[in-house]
Amino acid sequence: MIRIQTRYRRRAFSLEVDSASEGPVLGIFGRSGSGKTTLLHILAGLIRPDEVLLEVQGELLARRPGGRWSAPEQRRLALVPQDPLLFPHLSIRANLTFAPGAAEELESPRGQRLIEILRLGALLERSPSALSGGERQRVALGRAWLARPRMLLCDEPAASLDPELSREVLALFLEAKRELGLPMVFVTHRAAELLALADDCLVLEQGKVIAQGTPLEVLAKPKAVGVAQLVGVDNLLRLEVESHDEAGGVTLMGLGEGLRLATPLCAHPVGTSRQVGLYAEDLILCRERPAATSARNALPARITSTDPIGHEIVVTLQLGREQVRARITPSAASELGLSGGQEVVVLIKTTACHHLSG
Amino acid sequence: MIRIQTRYRRRAFSLEVDSASEGPVLGIFGRSGSGKTTLLHILAGLIRPDEVLLEVQGELLARRPGGRWSAPEQRRLALVPQDPLLFPHLSIRANLTFAPGAAEELESPRGQRLIEILRLGALLERSPSALSGGERQRVALGRAWLARPRMLLCDEPAASLDPELSREVLALFLEAKRELGLPMVFVTHRAAELLALADDCLVLEQGKVIAQGTPLEVLAKPKAVGVAQLVGVDNLLRLEVESHDEAGGVTLMGLGEGLRLATPLCAHPVGTSRQVGLYAEDLILCRERPAATSARNALPARITSTDPIGHEIVVTLQLGREQVRARITPSAASELGLSGGQEVVVLIKTTACHHLSG
Amino acid sequence: MSAEELGVIRLSLQVALAVVALSFLPGLLLGRLLARWGSRWRALVQGVVMLPLVLPPVVTGYLLLHLVGRSSPIGRAWYALTGEHIAYTQGACVLAAAVVGFPLLVESVRIAMLGVDPRLEQVSRSLGRGPLDTFVRITLPLALPGVLAGCVLSFARALGEFGATIVLAGNIEGETRQIPLAVHTLLNVPGSEAAVVRLTAISVFFSLVALLGAFWFLRRGERRLASG
Amino acid sequence: MSAEELGVIRLSLQVALAVVALSFLPGLLLGRLLARWGSRWRALVQGVVMLPLVLPPVVTGYLLLHLVGRSSPIGRAWYALTGEHIAYTQGACVLAAAVVGFPLLVESVRIAMLGVDPRLEQVSRSLGRGPLDTFVRITLPLALPGVLAGCVLSFARALGEFGATIVLAGNIEGETRQIPLAVHTLLNVPGSEAAVVRLTAISVFFSLVALLGAFWFLRRGERRLASG
Amino acid sequence: SEPGRPELVVFAAASTTDLVLALEEGFEAAELRTSFGPSSGLARQIRDGAPADVFLSAHGRWIDLLRESDQVHAERVIAGNGLVCIATPSRFDPLPTTPAELAARCRPADRIAVADRGVPAGEYARASLAATGDLSALEPFFVGQQDVRAVLRSVASGQAVAGFVYRTDARLADVDLLFALPDETHAPVEVRAVSLVETELAAEFLAYLGSEPARRILAEAGFSLPEGP
Ligand SMILES: Nc1ncnc2c1ncn2[C@@H]1O[C@H](COP(=O)(O)OP(=O)(O)OP(=O)(O)O)[C@@H](O)[C@H]1O
Ligand SMILES: Nc1ncnc2c1ncn2[C@@H]1O[C@H](COP(=O)(O)OP(=O)(O)OP(=O)(O)O)[C@@H](O)[C@H]1O
Ligand SMILES: [Mg+2]
């Protein structure tokens, strides 16, 4: 459905993509500077590389060399840019109705719904300079949406939206996909968005595709360098509250196999289970239990695996019945002489354990 | 340590803040358009409201009425703006060394470390127009940082950074806080950043402070309208793989109490536990088990509580030993006649269950 | 004010308005071209455009006369075509003032267009608006303060133009005598200071009107935006 | 080329350079003021600045003569102070050309400054740079194309200025006779076309040099950036 | 202009502006359309085909140019003039009576206005002073002006202490008359009219310029008149 083939050089950076995806929604994932925006601009026709082939829903939009090239306005691939780039001399309403036909679209029930979801109703007569950052981003989204494009190109459309709004925007995308079959290429840094929305995804690293496939496939192979870094390897545990120690200011939570994690005192009733967040860098590994430590938690664990990822090493540990990950430097790893199956002691400060709601 | 008192009107919007926080780091949280950027601009001295009192580390920077006012350059509260706003005519190096004294700071080991963490080393001689969105944001951060300010004002410094980078930036902030005691006011939409970094936090809603206190306190009371919406109420479960049904294309995972969740087929070994993501809107509630349904999962659950939040209702359910949340419309709720303790059936499509890595 | 003076004023206004109307489109396009054009030829083109500014206006007048005068190829071709001469007519007034004021218009437009973010034009294209549409809806309105300033400058310059006009169009009563030429004539008539003051005051007045008109036009756009 | 002609050319260059040097700072500040100033008085100030453009240059010359001439209060005060008159001196050449070219400089600066994002100035302030520092480091470089264009325009205008100069400074050989005055004189002498062409070519040449110089200066800045 | 009334286009040297305007009143046969400018410029325009019927010049040289290109049909000397030196009122007391005395009485910063080279009045004045040997003493004080009337304004307003103008000009402003330049030291100062077309009107206008009413106007303005009509 979306076929992209291109090769483009720009000074130190070169982009090379060859991808064909079946589903209508293609997600692009990749660290900062990996070429995501560049790719979207090539698709939109704003950059004119020497080698490009672009086919959307069976329609050939560009083939070079080969002479076929359509101008941006002929492609009707509306862009939601990373900077919102609203037209500063036009009111929000005029921005939204900028594209040909957008005025009628805005008046339609679908358009009105969009305005409601994006919470733009009260802002229509304002000037773009009188909007907050998130409001601007929403207008850019609505503007592209109302252009009734052949396909939407979204560059991090939810980056500066609060979680609630970005969830609603996501729901909007989902609906558009289901009901309108609107094809989309979108850039995101959030795995959840990819999972929920994309039929296919593309992971870029320094201009090259390093992983490609359905989001589940791609995200389930986090060991592919880069993907793991992008997805994040922090720990989110659901633990049962075992007891409160009000004097000590801690709440003990069960890790299974008799192990307990001391966390900051909380009010959750004993017996209920709660999510606790732990940053991988807050876990300290030792070969033996240290004589004295300020860390309330010094827990025995077994190393399941060690994975060098980028410039650091991710150590996966079995801690009670939970699996947790720690991130350490290669030098620390070689000092400790870590290996799979080895028994270590994990130190965790009480304050490094964050109770999360939900 | 940071004392803020202000009252500012701008057309339809009015901001009213009265806050005093002890710790060096104040986090600001709030939905889009709630006044976060406006507040930072008041602190920076870029907006001059009629009523303002600002004290940082015992130093009075502004009191109006009362006549005390210092210009932005005297306050030395370096701003990391929401749009990076790099100086387009200056190279990245010149942008970074823009502030007085920043050139020496850049040469210092600390400055070099900063450049390394922000991955700006290779970009120093470039023009801002030749950077990606995330690269620009990093430069804006570095530029403020190297100004050796009295306090940093960060407006969503990690919004368009990938998870890995934003984790590193967070680590940087943490280190600055620990080692330099650098005070900061920062805006974020991510609860995790607040938890990790802020000593105090402030939740804004339509220009008013609706919650204030330590992040744990504030985030632990998600029922305060607004906060709940911001924190998000989606479900993230850690479940054990019980069996694979390759023919049916599903993997069954235990919810406890004999309940099983059918999820898309995955390759995780039986007995291991995995995270599964479930959007609250994907849960459908019924009073009785429907005769036939395409949803593979039709599970008995008990309503723990129902909370009207904003324009919808969040229903908390006990599902096996897990607590999950569903989001439904008020009309659906009244149709169902929901109440605490009631038994219902939850329908979940297999494809609505997302396996997450980690 | 005498009927003669009124005639002079009417002619001046006609000529100045015709100058703006005539140079607007070419000035706009050339200014835009020079703002975005990366080529090394740009400096040359800009130099040629700026010529009338450097040359003493009288010299510009003579150059134009050589170019379109009655004995020049262009002048003769024009005569063959229309049966009219260019030199020493109202058309010559317009031509002289247009050429002299053109650099001001072009430079104003060019500088204003430099300030327009090309990414806005890109977004407009991607939203389905072609290059012309984009120019009219995005580039032009964003450069409007400069474009209007350019028009006012060239209007004002046309009202004040003397040197090139007297050479190319002459100072013929009722035909090519505009305010500056009339002022020049009156300066040679002792005792006509009042008329000199009157005429210059009127020409200043009309420039101010043009200026205020431009302001009003800009404000209107801003106010429409700000009223939300 | 005769020694006399060389003298004329040198004087012209001196005067044009002095004009740019003299009007640069006031033009910069006024342009900036007019770009940011929201007041309704702005139109008035701008109108006054633009006056010399509308007025026939000869009239501008007479107004200046009234203002600083030998019998005016300013002229007499200046004479009492310095023992020199203003009218009919090189200083008068500079004054006349500066006044006539000033609107071009101011408008160019103003339009260029309109294109500078004020938020960049705010960020600069918050990073510890005071208003002057911010102006020099941010506003000025960003408006540079327009500021330079304004300088080139006023330089070129000074090279071409005739009307106001001959009234205020007269045509004194070796003292105030610049290229346009020499050209004017030569035009009254039949058979001196060659010298006219020579002198105007030279004045065009210097304007082109100024223009190319401005380009080179801008390019240098861009190239320094782009080389990374 | 009145409908139906024939028009006559008269190009006239700027120095004759007020004269032509005065003469215009007395000429009834046609509506005059005047065009004033420097003699040099007007002559060039006429040579290039400007639609002039009659040309009044203050200097014979430019008429010679037109004669070369065969454009002159009839010519008439209509008045004679002379050159005088004037000074700013009460600048000198007593008034200098010779060029040498004037030079001696000028302070270094003082200026003497004179029409530019190429402008007839300037050429006559310089030629005359050169013939009497006074040029070198006065020249350091010279400030060129674009025409005689500018000289007059400059002297009258005190910008220049003295200046050389036509005898007729000196009567138009409040200035002190110092001395006259001897007529024999320069070419005769004559206002000449030439007709450029062979029409009755042009001939009629030339005739009018020699008529009694016109002579009266000229005499009143201070011109010397050629031998009878
Ligand atoms: N110049 C302005 N004139 C009028 N109203 C404005 C102006 N700038 C912002 N606002 C309004 O003020 C409110 C607060 O804006 P602010 O930029 O502080 O929001 P924010 O909390 O930073 O939002 P976001 O997360 O979207 O950046 C918004 O409702 C916005 O529409
Ligand atoms: N105009 C340019 N000239 C040279 N290099 C550029 C230019 N624009 C971007 N780059 C480089 O190209 C690479 C890809 O940039 P791109 O904007 O596509 O990244 P991105 O994936 O969108 O990153 P981000 O998530 O930070 O927005 C980056 O390394 C960037 O530095
Ligand atoms: Mg990008």
Ligand SMILES: [Mg+2]
């Ligand atoms: Mg904001």
